[in-house]
Amino acid sequence: MTENEGLEEVGPETERVVLVGLQRDADTLESAELSLDELERLVDSCGGEVIDKKVIRLRDPQPSTLISKGHLEMLKPWVDASEADIFCIDDDFSPVQQRNLEKYLGCRVLTRTEIILDIFATHARTRESMTQVELAQLKYRSTRLIGAAIASAKMGGASARIATRGPGEMQLEMDRRHIRERVQRLERSLQVIRSQRAIQRQRRMKSGMPLVGIVGYTNAGKSTLLNRLTQAGVLAENRLFSTLDTTVRSLAMPGGFEVGLIDTVGFVSKLPHSLVAAFRATLEEITYADIILHVADATSPRLDIECAATDEILTSLKCETTPRLTVWNKIDRIDDPVELRLLPHNRPPAVAISALENLGIAELLSAVEKMVLEHGHMATLLIPYDRYDLVARLHRESQVLDSRDAPEGKLLRCRLAPHLSAVVAEYLYTGAWDDEEEVVDEAYEETQEDLQNPDSR
Ligand SMILES: Nc1nc2c(ncn2[C@@H]2O[C@H](COP(=O)(O)OP(=O)(O)OP(=O)(O)O)[C@@H](O)[C@H]2O)c(=O)[nH]1
Ligand SMILES: [Mg+2]
Structure with missing residues (x-):
């Protein structure tokens, strides 16, 4: 009472x-x-x-x-x-x-x-x-x-x-059996959510748009950055865990092509395992990113611990090999010029920005563009000889790793710059590369099918 x-x-x-x-x-x-x-x-x-x-x-x-x-x-x-x-x-x-x-x-x-x-x-x-x-x-x-x-x-x-x-x-007072039943029901509805997410993801992948995931410790400024870059209007607040959902917005790179930018739930030290497990469907989005932007609050007194917690969670999501750009945020609060100069050398490749005060954003965009171009998708193309302009363009704007002459045209192996994927879609090659059995893996065959029959999935 x-x-x-x-x-x-x-x-x-x-x-x-x-x-x-x-x-x-x-x-x-x-x-x-x-x-x-x-x-x-x-x-x-x-x-x-x-x-x-x-x-x-x-x-x-x-x-x-x-x-x-x-x-x-x-x-x-x-x-x-x-x-x-x-x-x-x-x-x-x-x-x-x-x-x-x-x-x-x-x-x-x-x-x-x-x-x-x-x-x-x-x-x-x-x-x-x-x-x-x-x-x-x-x-x-x-x-x-x-x-x-x-x-x-x-x-x-x-x-x-x-x-x-x-x-x-x-x-809470329900007996264990009731709890178990509720857990099972929740798990089933999460399964539905996961499959809906998979469908959305597949649509995005078909569009050929590279994905850039924004990750980092809670309150580092991830949502502020997404808003700065895309006017997404996501809630950004000075409290921990403002964001619990995933938002994807497209962002034009300086060179003109678009990437999908993903904002999601932040991390914290000793993040409970049950939460990581339950938020798998949300966190999974990051595992499909081509590039990861690790946003860190450069002014935090616990910087090392916060970066280590982020590394640890990315590793548990099996994202440790995804190319990563460190984004030191909140530099408007740093006065020491030496500290500012040193920041981009800490955890390279790195850039220093203020999402709030719009500092360093142009540098960030060109660093992201450079990484996306560097790590573009691998593709094998067969370009007819009358499209030599395209071959020249690929050499100029993508990274051509190997090329040889075939009766039907020029065979090229390249790391395809994302803005060219739509341009060359019709020339994706699924045949054998000279003496090799199969040059192109299943993924490309699937891509080919998707391109010809976009409603097949
Ligand atoms: N001084 C300063 N404050 C910033 C900057 N970027 C973000 N903030 C502030 O930091 C706080 C957290 O920003 P959010 O964008 O919500 O951070 P978040 O990483 O999305 O946080 P969660 O969603 O909670 O994980 C807000 O009060 C922002 O205004 C910056 O560049 N400089
Ligand atoms: Mg947020």
């Missing part, structure tokens, strides 16, 4: 949150503090108010409470004095540890993962992202449903909000 029972709802009160960072043996105090600052921003993003925060050394994690008895005795009066509704630790820990901490401290205890899941639940707008978030939450919470999570959700009373959103308390 709460004091307010029977009274009119007067709008949500902000929950009071205290944060505890853990400095493990491998961490410096500074890195633990920076991670805790990020947790503060995460809590802020889901509407909580951080009252106070502390870093403690974690030498010997306790199986029952994670934190040692000594530390707990020190923390208890601090939690009481701050009148906190939520005690949040900057890490993931077991449901048993969570339940014991709640019993001892007398308030709700949350993991970092629960905060991130809650932000996703608050920001999800489309059917796709809502389905993905609900799936991630159910999977995470079902592993913690040994009474602890329910007790935890109840502990805050009717006013508890953070980490109780999404699948509501009622759903």
